[in-house]
Amino acid sequence: MGIGGIVVILMVCWITGINLLTLLSEGGVELPGTQQETAGGTPANDETTAFVRTVLAETEDTWNAVFKANGADYQEPALVLFLKQVQSACGFASSASGPFYCPQDRKAYLDTISFRQLDQQFDAAGDFAEAYVVAHEVGHHVQNILSVLPRFNGARKRMSEVEANQMSVRVELQADCFAGVRGKPTDQKGLLEGGDLEEALNAARQIGDDTLQKRSQGYVVPESFNHGTSQQRVAWFKRGFDTGDMKGCDAFSGYTEMLSCRS
Numbered sequence: 001m002g003i004g005g006i007v008v009i010l011m012v013c014w015i016t017g018i019n020l021l022t023l024l025s026e027g028g029v030e031l032p033g034t035q036q037e038t039a040g041g042t043p044a045n046d047e048t049t050a051f052v053r054t055v056l057a058e059t060e061d062t063w064n065a066v067f068k069a070n071g072a073d074y075q076e077p078a079l080v081l082f083l084k085q086v087q088s089a090c091g092f093a094s095s096a097s098g099p100f101y102c103p104q105d106r107k108a109y110l111d112t113i114s115f116r117q118l119d120q121q122f123d124a125a126g127d128f129a130e131a132y133v134v135a136h137e138v139g140h141h142v143q144n145i146l147s148v149l150p151r152f153n154g155a156r157k158r159m160s161e162v163e164a165n166q167m168s169v170r171v172e173l174q175a176d177c178f179a180g181v182r183g184k185p186t187d188q189k190g191l192l193e194g195g196d197l198e199e200a201l202n203a204a205r206q207i208g209d210d211t212l213q214k215r216s217q218g219y220v221v222p223e224s225f226n227h228g229t230s231q232q233r234v235a236w237f238k239r240g241f242d243t244g245d246m247k248g249c250d251a252f253s254g255y256t257e258m259l260s261c262r263s
């Protein structure tokens with residue numbers, strides 16, 4: 001793709017909109033699919049590892065089925081749980097960066113501690129809120145396979161900052177929609193408990209750009225939004241969840257030409 005990795009993270013990988021810090025790696029534990037755990041250290045919290053592994057397996061069930069139905073193979077991502085700092089193909093990252101997906105190494109990165117502190121940081125408690133975060137990052141992986149991310153990153157270089165932010169919002173909302181699509185089979189299997197869906201919707205609400213900006217600085221700057229408003233994030237997650245169909249996740253309606261022409 002020929003794109004600076006850090007820039008990729010800055011534009012498309014944050015779920016929380018927190019600034020990326022580049023720090024030295026302390027290593028992590030990689031969960032390549034759900035098959036095996038490779039070396040690199042012991043996870044800080046085995047319960048967290050088990051939970052993430054379960055959610056990741058659910059995303060694989062969902063996306064394997066979706067891709068198969070469309071005559072394609074789903075290439076499963078790896079997921080790296082890390083403590084404090086990690087090095088990815090997109091550069092160094094710390095807990096402060098929040099969860100992110102790196103297109104270059106096709107891995108999703110989650111810091112175990114901050115992941116479990118969603119409720120304290122963002123008033124977004126609950127297992128399904130955490131599952132949403134994992135599913136959102138896996139949504140970026142699906143976008144990577146579908147060439148949405150490479151096209152976006154190619155097009156972005158020719159855009160103004162405001163245009164790039166608007167396109168970033170569409171990328172993020174589609175990832176939210178994909179996260180919703182992932183939740184549908186879980187619901188159909190009767191695995192959701194009362195309040196689970198609301199946990200995810202609340203998480204989406206808490207990390208909307210407008211809500212985050214109001215909380216951090218007291219006012220909003222819409223031109224700087226790059227993930228979508230709380231209302232948009234809730235709506236797109238719900239859209240995926242309600243339909244269970246990725247075709248309903250076309251957040252680029254009207255922008256497809258721009259993406260394909262400029263990439």
Ligand SMILES: [Zn+2]
Pocket residue numbers: 012013014015136140172175
């Ligand atoms: Zn994202």
